[in-house]
Amino acid sequence: MAAKTTAPSTHSRKRAEIVHFVFLTSALFVFWFILSGKTEARYLIIGFVTALAITVAARPLLILPPDQGRPYWLSLWDLPWPRVALYIPWLIWQIIVANIQMAMIILHPKLPVDPKVVQFRKHISHPVGRLALANSITLTPGTITLDLEEDGYTIHCLQGGFAGGVVAEDGEGVMPAKVGAVFGVEPVSTTRQD
Amino acid sequence: MYYVFLALAVGLVILSVIVFFGRVIPGPSVFDRLTGILVIGTNAIIFLLLLGAMDERLGMYVDMSMAYAAIGFITLLVLGKYFERKGDVDR
Amino acid sequence: MRKSFGSIILNVAFRHLTPFLMLYGVYVLVHGHYGPGGGFQAGALLGLAVVLVQMVQGTRAEWRIGVSGGIILACLGALIYLAIGLAPFIWGGNFLDYGVLPIAATPAEARALGILGIETGVTMGVMGVIIVMFDLLTRDNGEREE
């Protein structure tokens, strides 16, 4: 499958590699400092060396398989952070709504469940976007992601009515549209995954 | 007042885990039983954190619960893979 | 662990979780004498991180250690443990008596370093054993180590 985005040149890939390296090392080092909380030189040095070593070791993990085009960096650095930051409060609100609905169904004496499996398709180029969409579906009203193949999502709905959140009669549901708007618009330096 | 509440909360977590055995023991398929690991795992994290808050040593207990969360997550995945391959759900 | 496992969701999630899991394992190892844990927990965490990678990616895993590699790692860990444990004999100490080792200025420092070395040995041993166990457990039917 060809990459949707324009393939970056060797030069920009080198640059992306360096940015990724620095970003992951500093993220790990900050994580170490939060964990350890010690400012003695010995612990800071051990932390820095460990962060560096893990970044080097984890380097192949964060490259997507090169069999479909060239390798791309799968880094948290790439995310469209401003839009993600706007998305998260909305997601949390949806989770709260979902849980109140779940509580009402579960505590209802008649247990009004009517499960149903639906499928829909949605293309999101960024892998983290797919993760976000699938996990958002799992966390929000009455739906769980059962399977995800290529672009096809299989959703288990607790009640038929809940399917409206992800698949609408005309066009796409609220959730895929929202996640697609967050992740899909900007061409990010990632390709499709096998 | 806070400590009374924390003690109550610890009691509630233990109650929740005990009630959950009502699903783990009869559970028709093996996956129903595995949900027990998921739920009891999350409850155990909360349990450890509440004990830490009661003990005024939350820092130490946070470390423990983090290790527990990580190990529980991976163990769950390994079990899921094992049973997916085996393919018999009525054990 | 030949076939890969999980869908794209797991495949994306584990890539971001693994480095932090490894770092947490090293933290538990280094700060073992301040909080809970130490060698065994650190070994479990590091080993499970490798198991996660092998399990999700199958044969194409980047960190493929496998059964023989795990056994070598475990033996190496035991060797380190024994070497550091027996080293004090040379300077006239007891087994695991690191205070006499000439590796630091004060006996207390030497003891701290010795404990770190011992814990590293334990970590490697546990890590190797866990990798071997999970590799055998999640192996497909009739599959053999080549």
Add this chain to the structure above:
Amino acid sequence: MTYLAVFFLVAGFFFILVGTVGVLRLPDFFTRMHAVGKCDTLGMLLCLIGLMIYEGASLVSLKLLYIWVFLLMANPTATHVFCRAALKCGLKPWTRMEGQG
């Protein structure tokens, strides 16, 4: 501040208990995963927020925040992996038949 922390903890425990009741009452594995995947996750998250408020601004709160993010990512992933494994195993989703309660 203590009251706010207690409020979050109470809300969290309410959802954890609802999740447990749901797992006992719902008819099949997939519907039970709804209870587990949603209610338990939110219950945990609310409890952690309560503890964070109780702890105040410190490194321990940051560690709690790390657990928070980890759970927000790991719990739905685990739920999904389980559902997928069960589906691959041949577990059929339960549906409400005609004439059944």
